[in-house]
Amino acid sequence: MLLKNNIPVSYVFGKIKFELLFVALYASSISIIHDNYDLQIGIPIAVPMIVGTAISLLLGFRSNQAYDRWWEARIIWGAIVNDSRTFSRQILTFIKDPEYSVEINIFQEKWIKRQMGWNYCLGQSLRDKDPDEGLNKYLTKHDMVFINHHDNKPNALLQLHALDLKYALERGWINEYQQVKMDSIITRLCDSMGKCERIKKTVFPTTYTMYIHFSIYFFMLQLPFCLLQYFGVFQIPFTIAIAAAFFLIDKMAVHLQDPFENKPTDTPVTSIARTIEVNLRQMLDDKEIPEYKASQTHFYQL
Numbered sequence: 001m002l003l004k005n006n007i008p009v010s011y012v013f014g015k016i017k018f019e020l021l022f023v024a025l026y027a028s029s030i031s032i033i034h035d036n037y038d039l040q041i042g043i044p045i046a047v048p049m050i051v052g053t054a055i056s057l058l059l060g061f062r063s064n065q066a067y068d069r070w071w072e073a074r075i076i077w078g079a080i081v082n083d084s085r086t087f088s089r090q091i092l093t094f095i096k097d098p099e100y101s102v103e104i105n106i107f108q109e110k111w112i113k114r115q116m117g118w119n120y121c122l123g124q125s126l127r128d129k130d131p132d133e134g135l136n137k138y139l140t141k142h143d144m145v146f147i148n149h150h151d152n153k154p155n156a157l158l159q160l161h162a163l164d165l166k167y168a169l170e171r172g173w174i175n176e177y178q179q180v181k182m183d184s185i186i187t188r189l190c191d192s193m194g195k196c197e198r199i200k201k202t203v204f205p206t207t208y209t210m211y212i213h214f215s216i217y218f219f220m221l222q223l224p225f226c227l228l229q230y231f232g233v234f235q236i237p238f239t240i241a242i243a244a245a246f247f248l249i250d251k252m253a254v255h256l257q258d259p260f261e262n263k264p265t266d267t268p269v270t271s272i273a274r275t276i277e278v279n280l281r282q283m284l285d286d287k288e289i290p291e292y293k294a295s296q297t298h299f300y301q302l
Contacts (some may be wrong), residue, residue, distance in 0.1 A: 016247040020240060023220055027239040028128060030224040043225040045119040051219045058212050066257035069199055073259035073267040079188070084119060084276045088112045088153050088283055094178040095168055104173065110165070111164055113138045114282060121271030122154040122193055125197045126200050126260035154193055161186050196260065204257045216246050229241045 002064045011022070091108050117138030125131040131153040136144060150156035165186070169179045188300055220282050227235035255265040274290060 004237050007041050010011045013244070015251045016244065019247045020244060023243040024236065024240055026221070027236045030228065031233045031236060034084065034228060043222050045226045047218055051222065055215050055219055055246065056138070058215065059246070060251070062208065062212065063249060063253045063256075066204070066253040066255075069204075070259045070265070071181065071258040073196065073199055076192050076199075077267055077269060077272050080119065080122075080192050081276055082271060082286055083185050083188050083192070084115055085279055087115060087189070087282075088280050090178070090182050090185065092283060095173045097171070097173050100171075100173070101131060107164070107168075109284060109302045110159070111116060114143060116156055116273075116280055118157045118161075118189070118275035119136055119276050120172065120270070121157060122196065122272050125154055126153075126196055126269065127262045127266075129262070157188070158193070161189075168295065200260050209254070212250060216243075216250065219246070 066230060069159040093107060095104055097104055105207050117135045120138075121131045124133060132144075132147075135147075135153075139147075139157075143157075146160060147153050147156040150159075157213050162183070164180060164181055165174075168174050169176070173180070220239070223239050223242060224235055231238060250266075255263055259265075260269070278289055
């Protein structure tokens, strides 16, 4: 996700450099042909204005839909933060038995660390990266063996949560009311996981993207003929500037519509998971608290 307010111009225009190169060559070619071969082709300015208005409406709708997908993903991960903290607090406060204090402490730490690993595992899975990467720092060997038999690793970790909850109830460490409250948190985590997977697997219609691209290029092909009669050779920078505005809006929507593709505009799932880990380790009075270090060479941190 973008972190700094001052985004390099090279990054912004680097996303549309090939499109602008095409527009620049095309607009320059029209000017050269007009000056050397006395090309007298003019298009009324009203024609591209109609096309441009239609494209603006389409881009506005697309941008709103893309931002809604991105914002929904961020809301879901905000809920994951809250549920992780609540679940860990319940583990630490609900589970009590003076006769098994040492065993319970180990049990609580194992359970909370598994929740830390679940956040990283879900983020890695959504980004199509190895969900097992780094999990050995948070899971026991038994847990690692268990999830290796499942395709959906985050779901397997939630199943381990449920099994531990059942174990705690059978041992008498929690009562039935506490079991219901903790199970509701596991259910909410499962719901959040499913919502993320829905966003991930529901692709934005490719035909919609194709039609918008076609319309923008059609608009740009007309524009030099309209501006030529008003600005002459100076239609080239005007055409490039107008094209840049349309292409940038379109590119912004393309990036926002997929919030789990490991791009700078992604929902910062790794940073959120690290924040959760810091909070939970502090709740455990753990001395090994990871430090968050923002990148010094990049303007974003995933």
